[in-house]
Amino acid sequence: MTEKQLHKSICDFIKYQYPKIIFNTDASGLKLTIGQSVQIKKLRSSNGFPDIVIYEQSQGYWALFLEVKIETPFKKDGKLKSNKHLEEQNEMHKKLRLKGYKVEFVWTFDNAVKLIRDYLK
Numbered sequence: 001m002t003e004k005q006l007h008k009s010i011c012d013f014i015k016y017q018y019p020k021i022i023f024n025t026d027a028s029g030l031k032l033t034i035g036q037s038v039q040i041k042k043l044r045s046s047n048g049f050p051d052i053v054i055y056e057q058s059q060g061y062w063a064l065f066l067e068v069k070i071e072t073p074f075k076k077d078g079k080l081k082s083n084k085h086l087e088e089q090n091e092m093h094k095k096l097r098l099k100g101y102k103v104e105f106v107w108t109f110d111n112a113v114k115l116i117r118d119y120l121k
Helices: 003-017 034-042 084-098 109-119
Strands: 023-025 052-054 064-068 102-106
Touching (some): 064 109
């Protein structure tokens, strides 16, 4: 499964299992022209925004943000793998958590489903 397919599967799951939930997905994963990519980048405060946001308060959080990956972003010791893109995303995750949002990496469909179900209990 590609990251794009996983992302779509997660969105389909939310639509069908939680039809009243409001959610949105980031367009940065779409194939865009260079001009479109530049324009979208100009409309954001910074890089690193998570891929999916569920606008539902739960468990003391304002919303749930999911960063979709095709494989775990963590090393065996639990630390984040080291690359500029992951570090940028992790910094945004920290900022969002400080504002009261739940933010998590997901890398399998089952991982995402469990996280969403646990959040929406």
